[in-house]
Amino acid sequence: MSAVLHGGPDAFGAAPHDFSTNGNAVGACPAVLSALRAADAAHYPDPQYTALRSRLAAFHGVKAARIVIAASASEFIHRISAAVAQGGGRCVWLPAHSYGDYERAAQAWGLQTVRAPQAYTDAALRWCCEPSSPLGQPQADLPQLAASPGGACVLDLAYEPLRLEGQASLDVTQRDRVWQLWTPNKAMGLTGIRAAYAIAPQDADASLVQRIERLAPSWPLGTHGVAMLEAWTGEEAQRWLAQSRQTLKGWKARQRAVCESLGWQCLASDANFFCARTERPYPDVAAALRTEGIKLRDCTSFGLPGHVRLGVLPPASQQALKQAWTNTS
Numbered sequence: 001m002s003a004v005l006h007g008g009p010d011a012f013g014a015a016p017h018d019f020s021t022n023g024n025a026v027g028a029c030p031a032v033l034s035a036l037r038a039a040d041a042a043h044y045p046d047p048q049y050t051a052l053r054s055r056l057a058a059f060h061g062v063k064a065a066r067i068v069i070a071a072s073a074s075e076f077i078h079r080i081s082a083a084v085a086q087g088g089g090r091c092v093w094l095p096a097h098s099y100g101d102y103e104r105a106a107q108a109w110g111l112q113t114v115r116a117p118q119a120y121t122d123a124a125l126r127w128c129c130e131p132s133s134p135l136g137q138p139q140a141d142l143p144q145l146a147a148s149p150g151g152a153c154v155l156d157l158a159y160e161p162l163r164l165e166g167q168a169s170l171d172v173t174q175r176d177r178v179w180q181l182w183t184p185n186k187a188m189g190l191t192g193i194r195a196a197y198a199i200a201p202q203d204a205d206a207s208l209v210q211r212i213e214r215l216a217p218s219w220p221l222g223t224h225g226v227a228m229l230e231a232w233t234g235e236e237a238q239r240w241l242a243q244s245r246q247t248l249k250g251w252k253a254r255q256r257a258v259c260e261s262l263g264w265q266c267l268a269s270d271a272n273f274f275c276a277r278t279e280r281p282y283p284d285v286a287a288a289l290r291t292e293g294i295k296l297r298d299c300t301s302f303g304l305p306g307h308v309r310l311g312v313l314p315p316a317s318q319q320a321l322k323q324a325w326t327n328t329s
Helices: 030-038 050-060 073-086 100-108 142-147 206-214 223-232 235-261 282-291 315-327
Strands: 067-070 091-093 112-114 125-129 152-156 179-182 196-199 273-277 307-311
Touching: 030 223, 030 235, 050 067, 050 223, 067 073, 067 206, 073 100, 073 125, 073 152, 073 179, 073 196, 073 206, 091 100, 100 112, 125 142, 142 152, 223 235, 235 273, 235 315, 282 315
Parallel strands: 091 112, 091 125, 125 152, 152 179
Antiparallel strands: 067 196, 179 196, 273 307
């Protein structure tokens, strides 16, 4: 079974052509690599992350008190779910298709999950993601979700730095009404560095913020996580990211054409990945593809059976995918 799982190495090691992850396929950001090499791992970081909070706050144009440091997006997802449950919350609203940890965290804390379009009005916690996962599309009704009174709304912005098309549904003022969850490791091409942060709403529920902070472990970030987040805010990293988006945009157009040549139906996406309906079920051929160095992301767990999600990879990997899929016919 390990051969068909997504997300990094498996029992056979790292797949040479891993389409199952959504990191920046251009490679690791040089500015971040330099910062990682210079990081002082002989000492603990500041437990309050004072300088890091200030730097992230200046980057986003918010007050440092609104920055919540997290070990990863998944860690924050579980922590805010726990905080909502501790505050008496009972219901969590999820998009029709979404990252699995939203639901897993809710279940872990005994929270009911609902996905009906209008059910969000009664939810203590609402999850949003744009560009969405797994589709990479705008989130339906996002302005209404953000403006809905009561409960906490979290906007997962994992893929916003890798947006290749379209534009955000919320402006700065609207974003100030929601929790913003940022995970730059994908954009920086370093998914192995686990580090994230959230920006609390301008009028955040103070008791919820306090519970979230109390639930934080000591030193959620090590020195390498701090180094990556600090470097990500710098001009050098942002210039590199802008250039890599242009490269990815070209690769994406080519990759869609390759998939369509295989008879796949590619869905629209604004991000550095897209979903496609394959001519035959991916699970049936996953093991054979893995022997040829190919991994895709089966979308059944997202509620999209018969589809795969593909991160955009370089042309050589695209050609390898075409050849491997043809070989399984």
